[in-house]
Amino acid sequence: MNGQAGPSAHPYTIKAGCHMLRDWSDVYLIGIADIDQQHRGFFAASHRLYEDILDREGKSAVTEAITFMRDYAESHFQTEEVFMREHDYPAIKEHLRQHVAFFRSLDELENDLMIFGPSQDLADRALDITQDWLIDHIADEDMLYSLHIKGRLASS
Numbered sequence: 001m002n003g004q005a006g007p008s009a010h011p012y013t014i015k016a017g018c019h020m021l022r023d024w025s026d027v028y029l030i031g032i033a034d035i036d037q038q039h040r041g042f043f044a045a046s047h048r049l050y051e052d053i054l055d056r057e058g059k060s061a062v063t064e065a066i067t068f069m070r071d072y073a074e075s076h077f078q079t080e081e082v083f084m085r086e087h088d089y090p091a092i093k094e095h096l097r098q099h100v101a102f103f104r105s106l107d108e109l110e111n112d113l114m115i116f117g118p119s120q121d122l123a124d125r126a127l128d129i130t131q132d133w134l135i136d137h138i139a140d141e142d143m144l145y146s147l148h149i150k151g152r153l154a155s156s
């Protein structure tokens with residue numbers, strides 16, 4: 001990062017220095033191999049999006065990275081939904097609402113990228129709504145259904 005953020009044309013504000021690329025850590029594992037593998041891929045898609053926005057190579061690279069992120073998230077969330085349904089996870093509705101909210105944030109980001117063009121601010125926001133969102137979502141939500149599923153498997 002070279003610190004040349006430029007004027008922000010969007011009211012969305014981020015505390016400087018809060019957002020950084022984080023390496024994958026086993027702290028994020030929830031103990032279901034397929035899901036853990038997908039979470040790693042989600043991280044990678046998030047980093048690719050951040051870097052493509054920073055590269056400012058033009059709108060097509062950014063659009064591709066957004067599309068890749070959206071497709072990746074869609075297939076990951078579908079995997080989770082199947083697991084949750086298979087195991088009668090009681091809080092599935094609330095969990096799925098959060099997945100829907102993720103797409104809303106991504107749509108808003110894409111919209112702003114199209115209007116304002118790539119910038120440091122929007123790259124930071126991309127990291128906030130993808131990588132940082134995922135870290136919180138794993139800890140607060142995915143971990144819960146994992147515990148539920150593991151509990152059921154252990155008692156069956």
Ligand SMILES: [Fe+2]
Pocket residue numbers: 039076080138142
């Ligand atoms: Fe997940």
Ligand SMILES: [Fe+2]
Pocket residue numbers: 080095099137141142
């Ligand atoms: Fe999830």
